[in-house]
Amino acid sequence: MKNEKTGEIPTEEEEKLRKANIKKLEKQIIVMFVVLGLILLSFLAAYEIFKPKPYFKYEGLNVYRAKVPDSSQEFFLIPISGGGEKSQVVIRNDPRKLNVSIEIGNLLDGINKVWITVPPELSSEAIIAGNDLGMFTSRISLDTEFGLTNSSTGFPEVTCANATKETRVFLTTIGNETKVYGEGECIIVQGKNYDELLKAADALVMHWLLELK
Numbered sequence: 001m002k003n004e005k006t007g008e009i010p011t012e013e014e015e016k017l018r019k020a021n022i023k024k025l026e027k028q029i030i031v032m033f034v035v036l037g038l039i040l041l042s043f044l045a046a047y048e049i050f051k052p053k054p055y056f057k058y059e060g061l062n063v064y065r066a067k068v069p070d071s072s073q074e075f076f077l078i079p080i081s082g083g084g085e086k087s088q089v090v091i092r093n094d095p096r097k098l099n100v101s102i103e104i105g106n107l108l109d110g111i112n113k114v115w116i117t118v119p120p121e122l123s124s125e126a127i128i129a130g131n132d133l134g135m136f137t138s139r140i141s142l143d144t145e146f147g148l149t150n151s152s153t154g155f156p157e158v159t160c161a162n163a164t165k166e167t168r169v170f171l172t173t174i175g176n177e178t179k180v181y182g183e184g185e186c187i188i189v190q191g192k193n194y195d196e197l198l199k200a201a202d203a204l205v206m207h208w209l210l211e212l213k
Contacts, residue, residue, distance in 0.1 A: 058095045059210055078209065087139055089209060091202040092132065100203035101179040108208055117147040117158040119173055125194040129201040130172040133159040133189065136168055136205045140212065156177075160186030172197060180204045 012134065055062040060105040064077040109198040114137045116130045137144045147158030151165050151170070163169035163185035172189045180203060189204055191197025 013139055023180050042114070056096075058206075060213065061209070063095060077104040080209070089136055089139060089205065091175075091205055093199050095202070095206045097202040098199055100210045101177075101181075102203060102207050104180060104182040107168065107182045107185065107187055107210055110165055111142060111168045113145075113168070115145055115158045115162060115167065115169045115171060116131065117149050117171055118168060120148045120150055122174060122181070123194065126172060126174065126197060128194075129191070129197045130170070132198070133170060133201045133205065136208070137155070140208075160184060172201065180207075 023188070055064045056065070056085050061078050064079075066075050067073060073092075076091050076094060079121055080087055080089055099136045114134070116134045116137075118126050118130050134146060145156065146158035149157070149159050151157040154207065158169060160171055160183055165185060169186045170189060171186060174197060175190040176192065178191045178200050180187065182188075182199055187204070189197070190202045191200045
């Protein structure tokens with residue numbers, strides 16, 4: 001396979017190294033998803049034990065400040081109920097400070113399945129935003145799976161081209177502007193850097209939550 005930048009054909013050793021690096025990255029991504037999921041699940045369980053600080057109102061929602069035990073990281077909890085069951089949505093940023101452009105029209109309507117995907121060349125920090133979004137879509141009972149935009153091994157390869165009216169693809173990525181926008185049936189969650197990407201994901205969660213009210 002030619003190098004896209006130089007047009008040169010890599011040597012056998014270079015190709016083996018490239019494949020090894022891809023496998024290593026994909027293993028790191030899988031481990032990151034598992035670890036992040038366990039952290040958030042532990043945090044949600046701790047919510048029942050460690051009472052959060054008093055809540056404030058945001059667009060009619062009760063928003064609680066809380067911290068994971070033995071951590072300085074602050075989270076914001078929003079109690080929700082669906083199907084008769086009580087649960088909580090967790091975001092990392094104060095919703096009152098999320099000033100992110102969201103232009104997705106009615107793309108949140110009619111979804112049966114969600115794919116969340118990330119370019120493999122990005123830092124593993126980019127996965128956190130996708131994982132947070134996936135925790136939310138799972139919490140509102142949507143079938144949620146994760147992929148990579150380019151995968152040469154067994155990890156699912158998912159791009160915006162896979163999006164349909166029933167199966168929505170969410171691409172978390174880095175760009176020159178922090179925003180959430182639609183491209184066909186795909187929703188791109190974009191940040192200027194990794195912190196901004198987390199804000200974009202939180203902004204989409206809050207927008208979606210208000211749509212469900």
